[in-house]
Amino acid sequence: MxxxxxxxxxxxxxxxxxxxxxxxxxxxxxxxxxxxxxxxxxxxxxxxxxxxxxxxxxxxxxxxxxxxxxxxxxxxxxxxxxxxxxxxLDVVPAVRDRLVEAGFRRGDAVVLAAAGSSDARALATVRRAAEMLGAGAVGYVATASPRIGDVVAGMSGRVAVASWLLAPGVFQGVLDRCGADVVAQPVGxxxxxxxxxxxxxxxxxxxxxxxx
CATH class of the missing domain: 3.40.50.1400 (Rossmann fold)
Incomplete structure (x- = not known):
């Protein structure tokens, strides 16, 4: 087929x-x-x-x-x-690899950043991905809250953002400007x-x- x-x-x-x-x-x-x-x-x-x-x-x-x-x-x-x-969720290991490639260090506060959705089940998947990744918080670019910039601004120490996005574009650009010390690239x-x-x-x- x-x-x-x-x-x-x-x-x-x-x-x-x-x-x-x-x-x-x-x-x-x-x-x-x-x-x-x-x-x-x-x-x-x-x-x-x-x-x-x-x-x-x-x-x-x-x-x-x-x-x-x-x-x-x-x-x-x-x-x-x-x-x-x-x-x-099977691609969480790829998200982890992208975070390491971006310069993640042990001890960094990890935030998983996603586009967001109006579907509660999709948001539940994001939260589960964050748990699997060991992220301490979740932030969204659009359609859901809290917004990634607010999450990063409210954290102390070195902050590393993992990208729960497939490809570069407008949403990844928002992550790149969110103020985190480390921002991973999309899964790609x-x-x-x-x-x-x-x-x-x-x-x-x-x-x-x-x-x-």
Whole structure:
């Protein structure tokens, strides 16, 4: 079965480049066509890409509105299409690596920074990611509170911000200016994320085999 990587979508060319890089790395791991689609903002959307038997992997860090509503609606009940869970919490090790790469030191106060969501379940995922990372606080760029700048300003000592974002863009720019001593880069095309996407694909195929 073909594989579709469903991303959020962005107008920032750096974000589009990250999506393309992730797709390229995934293609090197699977012997099937791999296509890119977007849930919002840019095209092609999932609806226009899924035209036959596909496994659709949402490359999202949490299962918010786009994962729970938009992508299933765009798939529209097409026969032979399998929608997997998002990459989600399985990429926390990649977030940890990015934090270390940015200069994290033992003893730093760690804050996990996320875009935010109006979906309570997505916010719960962020909090769980913070626990897994060992972060002492969570801050948001938009849609939820407390805002990352306020969280950083209220902390003492050296502060390190871990980025719960997939790609560079406006939101990462807010983190870069939040006043922390260390700001990690987004997950990007980290090998852990690529491995999770590939695993989601093969898990979907295994499920099809078991139920056939």
């Amino acid at each position: 073909k594989l579709v990587l469903a991303f959020h979508g962005t107008r920032d060319p750096r974000g589009i480049a990250v999506c393309a890089e992730i797709a390229s790395l995934v293609r090197a791991c699977v012997d099937v066509p791999v296509e890119v689609a977007y849930a919002d903002v840019c095209s092609p959307d999932v609806r226009s890409v899924v035209d036959g038997p596909y496994v659709v992997v949402p490359v999202f860090l949490a299962a918010g509105y786009h994962v729970r509503v938009d992508i299933p609606e765009q798939i529209g009940g097409r026969a032979g299409v399998v929608l997997t869970p998002p990459v989600g 095309a980290h090998p852990v994320l690529v491995d999770v996407v590939v695993r989601r694909y093969y898990e979907a195929l295994a499920g099809l085999v078991r139920t056939a």
